[in-house]
């Protein structure tokens with residue numbers, strides 16, 4: 001029997017780990033042919049070998065390298081149907097400030113706002129950290145959309161999925177750069193979707209909640225406990241649960257979805 005994504009070529013950035021790797025496995029299970037990008041070539045190659053696809057090592061902030069890899073993928077596999085702009089990095093660990101944050105929460109709840117200590121999340125953020133965060137997420141998604149449209153427009157079909165975050169919906173005090181980058185991805189998604197909808201190309205954003213991947217390993221137990229308290233389901237998500245949304249947005253079931261934003265958050269309340 002024909003598989004639903006048979007002959008569909010999917011390019012996934014940051015696919016050597018976590019959500020990207022889970023998406024690769026899920027799409028491959030439905031017949032898609034996969035190309036995996038990652039900064040870490042061994043990780044990319046491992047997932048590519050597992051799903052029988054191609055691996056590309058480059059930094060998504062490098063526009064030329066990005067375009068060259070996507071062009072090479074199309075030259076080898078004949079087409080491009082799905083682009084998943086997923087590569088990302090975590091905001092720096094603010095666990096050392098968790099205790100102070102808890103104390104401040106207590107003070108806020110008792111109406112004692114004047115005695116709250118400055119957290120200095122923004123003031124401690126270096127120009128370099130700000131720049132790298134914006135570049136990896138927002139420039140990475142921009143370059144990915146451009147490279148994909150080069151091949152999808154002549155085909156008059158395609159699906160682009162940009163991985164944002166619930167932090168793009170509910171900005172977090174401890175991660176202003178990540179919040180801005182992820183909110184920017186939502187705007188980019190809607191702007192591009194509006195442009196290319198008449199060409200048969202759907203562009204959507206997924207906002208994962210807190211999903212158990214290596215991205216979260218730097219964060220302390222106390223910090224994760226504080227986060228989990230704000231998740232209705234009371235637990236982190238699994239990468240496979242996120243991959244089901246990716247699969248939906250790549251298949252015929254989501255034909256009418258474009259410029260749309262899908263959270264998979266277990267009831268995260270921000």
Ligand SMILES: NC(=O)c1ccc[n+]([C@@H]2O[C@H](COP(=O)([O-])OP(=O)(O)OC[C@H]3O[C@@H](n4cnc5c(N)ncnc54)[C@H](O)[C@@H]3O)[C@@H](O)[C@H]2O)c1
Pocket residue numbers: 013014015016017018019020037038039040043058059060061086087088089136163164165166207208209210211212213214215216
């Ligand atoms: N895990 C979560 O809780 C969560 C929540 C919301 C959003 N997200 C987003 O999901 C995406 C995937 O995250 P994950 O949880 O799977 O993390 P992960 O760390 O498991 O995987 C991210 C992958 O991206 C790669 N990468 C990083 N910078 C890159 C670059 N410049 N060029 C190419 N590859 C690069 C890394 O090497 C890594 O393999 C990210 O955009 C992240 O911001 C994750």
